[in-house]
Amino acid sequence: MAPLSSGVLGSLDSTSDRAVFRQIADRLREAIDKGRFKEGAKLPSESELVEHFGVSRMTVRNALSVLQGEGLVHSEHGKGVFVRPRPPVRRLASDRFARRHRDQGKSAFTVEAEAAGSRPEVDNLQVKEERPTRDIATRLGEPRKVLARRRRYLLDGRPVEFAASFLPLDIARDTPIAQPNPGPGGIYARLEELGHRLDHFDEEVRARMPTPAEVKSLHLAAGVPVIHLVRTAYDTEGRAVEVCDTVMAADAYVLAYQLPAN
Amino acid sequence: MAPLSSGVLGSLDSTSDRAVFRQIADRLREAIDKGRFKEGAKLPSESELVEHFGVSRMTVRNALSVLQGEGLVHSEHGKGVFVRPRPPVRRLASDRFARRHRDQGKSAFTVEAEAAGSRPEVDNLQVKEERPTRDIATRLGEPRKVLARRRRYLLDGRPVEFAASFLPLDIARDTPIAQPNPGPGGIYARLEELGHRLDHFDEEVRARMPTPAEVKSLHLAAGVPVIHLVRTAYDTEGRAVEVCDTVMAADAYVLAYQLPAN
DNA sequence: TCTGACTACTCGTCTATACGAGTATGGGTG
DNA sequence: CACCCATACTCGTATAGACGAGTAGTCAGA
Numbered sequence: 130m131a132p133l134s135s136g137v138l139g140s141l142d143s144t145s146d147r148a149v150f151r152q153i154a155d156r157l158r159e160a161i162d163k164g165r166f167k168e169g170a171k172l173p174s175e176s177e178l179v180e181h182f183g184v185s186r187m188t189v190r191n192a193l194s195v196l197q198g199e200g201l202v203h204s205e206h207g208k209g210v211f212v213r214p215r216p217p218v219r220r221l222a223s224d225r226f227a228r229r230h231r232d233q234g235k236s237a238f239t240v241e242a243e244a245a246g247s248r249p250e251v252d253n254l255q256v257k258e259e260r261p262t263r264d265i266a267t268r269l270g271e272p273r274k275v276l277a278r279r280r281r282y283l284l285d286g287r288p289v290e291f292a293a294s295f296l297p298l299d300i301a302r303d304t305p306i307a308q309p310n311p312g313p314g315g316i317y318a319r320l321e322e323l324g325h326r327l328d329h330f331d332e333e334v335r336a337r338m339p340t341p342a343e344v345k346s347l348h349l350a351a352g353v354p355v356i357h358l359v360r361t362a363y364d365t366e367g368r369a370v371e372v373c374d375t376v377m378a379a380d381a382y383v384l385a386y387q388l389p390a391n
Numbered sequence: 392m393a394p395l396s397s398g399v400l401g402s403l404d405s406t407s408d409r410a411v412f413r414q415i416a417d418r419l420r421e422a423i424d425k426g427r428f429k430e431g432a433k434l435p436s437e438s439e440l441v442e443h444f445g446v447s448r449m450t451v452r453n454a455l456s457v458l459q460g461e462g463l464v465h466s467e468h469g470k471g472v473f474v475r476p477r478p479p480v481r482r483l484a485s486d487r488f489a490r491r492h493r494d495q496g497k498s499a500f501t502v503e504a505e506a507a508g509s510r511p512e513v514d515n516l517q518v519k520e521e522r523p524t525r526d527i528a529t530r531l532g533e534p535r536k537v538l539a540r541r542r543r544y545l546l547d548g549r550p551v552e553f554a555a556s557f558l559p560l561d562i563a564r565d566t567p568i569a570q571p572n573p574g575p576g577g578i579y580a581r582l583e584e585l586g587h588r589l590d591h592f593d594e595e596v597r598a599r600m601p602t603p604a605e606v607k608s609l610h611l612a613a614g615v616p617v618i619h620l621v622r623t624a625y626d627t628e629g630r631a632v633e634v635c636d637t638v639m640a641a642d643a644y645v646l647a648y649q650l651p652a653n
Numbered sequence: 654t655c656t657g658a659c660t661a662c663t664c665g666t667c668t669a670t671a672c673g674a675g676t677a678t679g680g681g682t683g
Numbered sequence: 684c685a686c687c688c689a690t691a692c693t694c695g696t697a698t699a700g701a702c703g704a705g706t707a708g709t710c711a712g713a
Contacts, residue, residue: 207675336598469705
């Protein structure tokens with residue numbers, strides 16, 4: 130075990146009443162913030178930190194778990210603890226569903242990802258009829274059944290987003306929307322062809338910690354929240370024609386909106 | 392110590408290769424999800440769980456820390472571990488800065504909060520001139536100095552949001568905007584009076600775990616992310632006249648946007 | 654009646670130890 | 684040279700114990 134150069138991490142203040150594991154977490158955080166450990170770099174191993182600070186291993190692990198909870202580091206079994214690299218973020222512009230972007234044969238996700246130099250994939254495609262949840266039913270005007278379209282999006286092999294669209298069955302049944310691939314321009318183009326000219330979208334944005342199922346599905350590291358976005362599409366008659374419920378890995382996204390001032 | 396009724400929490404599957412502390416966390420999570428422990432209710436104490444599951448205390452604590460990280464529970468020293476209640480959320484509508492909402496004497500925050508039956512407070516008011524950070528300078532068109540207005544918002548005594556506005560000094564110096572209270576309608580009303588008619592806002596929304604400073608300032612519980620919103624205001628000449636950098640407790644907010652479909 | 658001490662509970666912190674499982678490396682064997 | 688395996692490192696899980704500190708209730712004494 131290589132000795133830890135003492136300059137990189139300070140030592141503890143035994144007179145302080147701050148808990149030892151918090152002091153260790155502070156020192157490591159400072160070192161990361163100051164660039165002494167760069168993105169992706171390996172932190173000293175637990176046993177090195179034990180020796181350096183003269184504490185027990187559980188205390189060191191406690192300190193590291195603080196940093197994990199902050200999303201600063203992640204650990205890899207058998208390898209070490211590493212500074213978590215910031216993944217490239219996908220910018221979602223508020224006009225991404227504007228009619229003028231619906232002319233290509235590819236989905237918005239595919240077009241954007243390729244423009245950004247990433248390799249897009251869509252996964253877990255599932256289309257079926259079902260009973261809506263209370264929330265979805267309320268938003269859609271209480272249809273008895275809905276068409277549900279679920280899919281997972283990946284960038285360069287990494288899952289980043291899980292989306293579920295719900296449409297009243299009387300609109301979507303026996304249309305291209307009920308097909309796995311609804312065709313160029315996506316389901317919004319199909320809705321307009323079916324006479325539901327879109328007027329506007331409502332989007333609700335929340336952030337929270339992921340459920341265990343979301344951790345699994347999106348391969349989320351500790352300390353990464355999710356952005357939960359619920360979009361409702363309205364036609365020109367004021368009817369809600371689709372609700373899209375999306376859960377995104379928060380470290381992979383920034384949402385951009387442009388709002389008029391009047 | 393009252394015995395724990397065995398029906399509420401299951402027992403462990405010793406044949407499973409799922410870690411014991413994860414199984415305990417699973418059982419507690421299920422019990423919470425099914426409403427067997429309601430919001431604000433006290434979970435069994437650590438020693439009760441130790442006895443019930445026949446494991447060591449550190450294993451129980453490990454399980455509880457999983458639930459803390461998910462934002463499901465919070466612990467209070469000397470009292471117990473409780474199901475985290477969901478605070479009332481504040482809905483931020485995308486038209487909240489529209490001109491028609493700028494006629495009252497009160498700030499948008501105050502008006503909204505009182506309409507929702509909450510007691511609003513503003514805190515830590517600080518107005519000063521300073522050198523902009525790299526990011527702020529870029530967004531504002533590289534002014535040498537800016538006027539910074541910082542404040543913290545509280546609802547019913549709980550801090551929920553921390554906001555910092557930055558304006559180019561050549562716009563804001565020696566105007567009501569440089570006063571602690573800029574007057575009715577806020578700084579946007581003052582900007583328009585000064586001839587900077589507002590055209591639109593750009594908003595960027597991110598979510599992440601809070602820094603230790605944010606945890607302290609917003610009194611955040613473990614497992615609560617923050618929403619980071621950066622809004623840039625543009626006048627009709629296309630000039631960026633203000634950047635507002637806002638950090639919100641994610642469990643207290645939902646952002647609502649309305650987008651045109653064309 | 655009020656107050657303060659005592660007690661019994663809560664979670665917080667820390668130590669010491671043990672074993673298991675994943676990863677990387679080097680060296681020996683075929 | 685290619686492969687396998689031993690080994691030594693990583694982190695993951697779990698035990699048992701100790702003490703500290705915050706909370707709340709009881710009970711005795713002023």
